[in-house]
Amino acid sequence: MKVQKTIKVPVHHRTTDKKLSYLDNLTARLTYAVQLFCRRLNENDRVPEYRSDVREFSDHVKKETGLSAGFIQQAEDKVLWMYRQYEKEHDKWEWLMEKARDGTRWHRKLKSREPSVPNPDKSNKKIPTPFDYRTGKVQRTEDLDLTRLVVHISTLKKRETIDVLLNPSDWHKEQLEEAEEIKTFEIVHHPERECEYMVHISCKFETETARTRAVCGVDLGINRDLSAVLIDDYGVKQFNIIRNEKSERLEELDDRISHLRREEKYEVLKKLRNKREKVAEDYDRKLAKQFSKSMPDGTAVFFGNPKEIRYHKYRGNGDKVGRKLLQHWSFSRIIDKCILKLNETGNVGLRAKEWNTSRLHYKCGKQVERPYEDSFQRIKCSTCDDELDAEFNASINIAVKGISQYSDKSIESDNFWQNMAGVTDELARTMDDSELEPRMSMEAPGLSRE
Ligand SMILES: [Zn+2]
Numbered sequence: 001m002k003v004q005k006t007i008k009v010p011v012h013h014r015t016t017d018k019k020l021s022y023l024d025n026l027t028a029r030l031t032y033a034v035q036l037f038c039r040r041l042n043e044n045d046r047v048p049e050y051r052s053d054v055r056e057f058s059d060h061v062k063k064e065t066g067l068s069a070g071f072i073q074q075a076e077d078k079v080l081w082m083y084r085q086y087e088k089e090h091d092k093w094e095w096l097m098e099k100a101r102d103g104t105r106w107h108r109k110l111k112s113r114e115p116s117v118p119n120p121d122k123s124n125k126k127i128p129t130p131f132d133y134r135t136g137k138v139q140r141t142e143d144l145d146l147t148r149l150v151v152h153i154s155t156l157k158k159r160e161t162i163d164v165l166l167n168p169s170d171w172h173k174e175q176l177e178e179a180e181e182i183k184t185f186e187i188v189h190h191p192e193r194e195c196e197y198m199v200h201i202s203c204k205f206e207t208e209t210a211r212t213r214a215v216c217g218v219d220l221g222i223n224r225d226l227s228a229v230l231i232d233d234y235g236v237k238q239f240n241i242i243r244n245e246k247s248e249r250l251e252e253l254d255d256r257i258s259h260l261r262r263e264e265k266y267e268v269l270k271k272l273r274n275k276r277e278k279v280a281e282d283y284d285r286k287l288a289k290q291f292s293k294s295m296p297d298g299t300a301v302f303f304g305n306p307k308e309i310r311y312h313k314y315r316g317n318g319d320k321v322g323r324k325l326l327q328h329w330s331f332s333r334i335i336d337k338c339i340l341k342l343n344e345t346g347n348v349g350l351r352a353k354e355w356n357t358s359r360l361h362y363k364c365g366k367q368v369e370r371p372y373e374d375s376f377q378r379i380k381c382s383t384c385d386d387e388l389d390a391e392f393n394a395s396i397n398i399a400v401k402g403i404s405q406y407s408d409k410s411i412e413s414d415n416f417w418q419n420m421a422g423v424t425d426e427l428a429r430t431m432d433d434s435e436l437e438p439r440m441s442m443e444a445p446g447l448s449r450e
Pocket of ligand 1: 361363364365366381382383384385386
């Protein structure tokens with residue numbers, strides 16, 4: 001299986017001013033080219049589907065910008081990509097609109113959030129465009145004192161090229177060594193950095209998908225960020241609960257944000273929103289890393305798919321709706337990151353349909369009582385009176401759904417359920433008891449049943 005990953009390497013801080021101004025000029029012109037394409041497309045009310053739809057305007061853009069054919073194609077690539085992203089977003093929005101009930105606050109809110117066509121004229125940010133074999137190359141070099149890695153790019157003058165020195169960390173070097181193929185790279189403007197630019201290199205990696213020896217069901221949540229049940233031929237092998245302080249930290253930031261909103265401090269507000277996004281992503285990345293590390297080789301991991309959550313069910317005030325929606329996008333992002341991490345180690349990550357996974361008892365398939373004894377964490381089966389941890393139950397249900405959804409053979413049911421009969425959710429109990437004390441640890445260690 002092949003996976004794609006972007007490696008972000010800073011441009012060397014000792015790059016000469018002359019070269020930097022070259023980069024400034026080149027990236028500005030490429031940005032202008034993208035702007036011109038978008039302007040033309042938007043004027044004509046067109047969303048390009050194929051390259052030919054963009055290419056129609058290439059002569060015009062070429063004349064205006066003085067860029068060579070290679071660079072123009074590079075801009076075309078970017079424009080095509082931007083509109084495809086837009087289409088995707090718009091499809092998602094339409095899907096949500098269909099589900100939303102007319103006349104509700106949610107419907108009105110959603111309506112005002114229709115994704116708009118790409119319009120780079122609106123922002124003064126530089127738009128990175130993908131360099132490929134026509135316009136540049138990532139190269140290793142032995143001739144320079146400062147670095148072993150450069151990008152070799154065409155300039156605006158014919159047949160003239162320059163080397164831009166990069167400053168890779170050991171980790172970058174390792175990744176590039178391992179990469180099977182370097183696809184494209186983008187020179188991205190980072191005005192806040194000393195070197196002002198970073199090179200985002202998109203690489204392909206080959207990972208081996210081993211034979212599946214175990215399956216794991218994963219349930220994402222707010223109180224516990226991630227609960228996972230690992231099941232092998234002998235039944236439940238591990239019940240993991242991973243918790244980090246993401247929701248507490250975000251709540252804190254949200255409080256500050258609403259405070260600033262009341263005070264109408266819009267400048268600070270903007271900064272804080274960006275910060276919130278960064279903090280959230282950082283926690284998600286760590287969570288994905290930590291989780292995928294805990295999975296043994298040859299595991300197929302099924303994630304409850306948050307897409308299945310019914311958006312139109314939300315009522316109440318607008319802020320709450322927004323927050324919940326964010327939460328679901330965040331779940332989706334966590335899953336993406338986990339799948340990527342799992343792939344890197346040769347495991348498989350897949351999304352499973354999540355209907356009813358938290359409402360039904362995994363053993364008998366009957367409804368559960370929730371909350372039970374004033375706790376959303378515990379549930380009780382309405383039929384067999386079993387009492388158990390809510391996320392433990394959901395995770396097993398997700399694993400079972402995943403198996404039936406993705407594998408051609410069904411579970412060896414007799415054996416499987418027999419082995420599951422003695423299963424306990426002891427960890428959940430101890431975790432929740434210790435929760436009465438202040439939160440000390442970031443994570444619960446994986447617990448093995450012997
Ligand atoms: Zn039951």
